[in-house]
Amino acid sequence: xxxxxxxxxxxxxxxxxxxxxxxxxxxxxxxxxxxxxxxxxxxxxxxxxxxxxxxxxxxxxxxxxxxxxxxxxxxxxxxxxxxxxxxxxxxxxxxxxxxxxxxxxxxxxxxxxxxxxxxxxxxxxxxxxxxxxxxxxxxxxxxxxxxxxxxxxxxxxxxxxxxxxxxxxxxxxxxxxxxxxxxxxxxxxxxxxxxxxxxxxxxxxxxxxxxxxxxxxxxxxxxxxxxxxxxxxxxxxxxxxxxxxxxxxxxxxxxxxxxxxxxxxxxxxxxxxxxxxxxxxxxxxxxxxxxxxxxxxxxxxxxxxxxxxxxxxxxxxxxxxxxxxxxxxxxxxxxxxxxxxxxxxxxxxxxxxxxxxxxxxxxxxxxxxxxxxxxxxxxxxxxxxxxxxxxxxxxxxxxxxxxxxxxxxxxxxxxxxxxxxxxxxxxxxxxxxxxxxxxxxxxxxxxxxxxxxxxxxxxxxx
Numbered sequence: 350x351x352x353x354x355x356x357x358x359x360x361x362x363x364x365x366x367x368x369x370x371x372x373x374x375x376x377x378x379x380x381x382x383x384x385x386x387x388x389x390x391x392x393x394x395x396x397x398x399x400x401x402x403x404x405x406x407x408x409x410x411x412x413x414x415x416x417x418x419x420x421x422x423x424x425x426x427x428x429x430x431x432x433x434x435x436x437x438x439x440x441x442x443x444x445x446x447x448x449x450x451x452x453x454x455x456x457x458x459x460x461x462x463x464x465x466x467x468x469x470x471x472x473x474x475x476x477x478x479x480x481x482x483x484x485x486x487x488x489x490x491x492x493x494x495x496x497x498x499x500x501x502x503x504x505x506x507x508x509x510x511x512x513x514x515x516x517x518x519x520x521x522x523x524x525x526x527x528x529x530x531x532x533x534x535x536x537x538x539x540x541x542x543x544x545x546x547x548x549x550x551x552x553x554x555x556x557x558x559x560x561x562x563x564x565x566x567x568x569x570x571x572x573x574x575x576x577x578x579x580x581x582x583x584x585x586x587x588x589x590x591x592x593x594x595x596x597x598x599x600x601x602x603x604x605x606x607x608x609x610x611x612x613x614x615x616x617x618x619x620x621x622x623x624x625x626x627x628x629x630x631x632x633x634x635x636x637x638x639x640x641x642x643x644x645x646x647x648x649x650x651x652x653x654x655x656x657x658x659x660x661x662x663x664x665x666x667x668x669x670x671x672x673x674x675x676x677x678x679x680x681x682x683x684x685x686x687x688x689x690x691x692x693x694x695x696x697x698x699x700x701x702x703x704x705x706x707x708x709x710x711x712x713x714x715x716x717x718x719x720x721x722x723x724x725x726x727x728x729x730x731x732x733x734x735x736x737x738x739x740x741x742x743x744x745x746x747x748x749x750x751x752x753x754x755x756x757x758x759x760x761x762x763x764x765x766x767x768x769x770x771x772x773x774x775x776x777x778x779x780x781x782x783x784x785x786x787x788x789x790x791x792x793x794x795x796x797x798x799x800x801x802x803x804x805x806x807x808x809x810x811x
Contacts (some may be wrong), residue, residue: 361701385592392780401598406616471641472645506535510537617670698762702755
């Protein structure tokens with residue numbers, strides 16, 4: 350091996366070792382805020398947006414998920430919104446309208462074969478307190494909702510548990526309590542995590558109220574289709590690993606409006622949305638069969654709105670639908686590639702790219718010199734452009750040339766590996782770790798943090 354080849358080899362080896370050390374640190378300390386926001390979440394958001402968000406995906410094992418949106422169009426149809434699109438009611442959505450929607454669903458299903466009925470209805474509205482400001486008595490709307498819930502039906506109703514008190518859970522109504530004991534009414538948690546950049550990327554698997562465990566609605570519904578029993582607290586983590594395991598794969602959607610109802614179809618083929626007053630009897634019975642209905646707020650001034658990595662906002666009920674689709678797609682929580690396999694892939698990729706660019710530098714440099722000589726003899730516009738382009742792309746020093754290109758090519762290769770891993774093998778591999786070796790990338794990270802803090806400070810001042 351010549352002295353030049355030895356120099357190229359040791360340069361590549363040094364860089365690959367550094368990349369492996371960084372990989373080890375990121376793998377072990379991904380939960381530290383700087384690494385989470387700048388490396389882990391950024392890497393996942395990017396591959397989600399490029400590789401998955403626009404990709405139509407049909408999950409054969411998943412039920413159809415139908416989102417019933419209490420949107421502006423529904424509110425307008427019930428005269429609950431004014432000409433400024435502001436709601437006419439107070440902080441609590443009138444419970445009698447929830448009862449009306451449930452009764453409307455039951456009426457539609459009454460003319461359909463029970464074998465074609467949905468299997469679940471999730472009502473994503475906070476039922477912690479009664480409509481009475483003092484939480485002392487039941488309003489007519491509260492009573493109407495209780496009457497609707499205690500009726501016999503083929504599907505299960507899921508209600509959110511968001512505090513230690515819930516006027517449905519704590520009701521003294523014997524028929525309602527029997528429904529709860531028979532698990533025809535099931536209480537679930539609905540926590541969606543919000544990151545430091547005000548973007549929701551993951552869900553909380555469970556929450557504790559009244560010294561009891563309440564499982565997240567997505568996990569609870571997915572769990573019903575699992576043949577093998579598992580303990581939620583063991584399979585789903587609330588600690589550091591949850592930053593990766595409980596991520597939500599987000600999809601774009603296509604919206605339609607016919608003048609009365611808003612509808613949309615997600616790139617999740619199983620997931621669709623309709624205004625809450627949409628006539629469900631117009632849907633094919635096969636669409637409704639064993640489906641999951643989710644009812645939630647989706648109007649303009651709803652507080653249940655979350656920012657997403659797709660640069661568009663989504664309502665909480667839609668994120669619950671996507672969480673459920675993610676669980677079916679992954680068949681559980683998101684697993685990451687093992688540490689040793691991750692280190693091996695990063696080491697070999699960085700070493701191979703750096704060594705390759707070190708070996709091709711000399712012939713490319715000769716090409717640049719030859720181009721310069723041709724330019725002196727024939728300074729035409731085309732030759733001038735070629736010479737200037739080669740001068741920009743090919744650095745004078747080999748080490749600089751290697752540093753400029755090997756890292757980004759290695760990152761591109763690892764992105765492809767990450768894409769294959771997530772799309773075809775349902776496993777997460779952080780593709781952008783080698784990019785940290787780039788001085789340009791490090792500069793961006795260092796500048797990005799104070800800018801975010803300044804931006805957050807200005808927002809608070811406003």
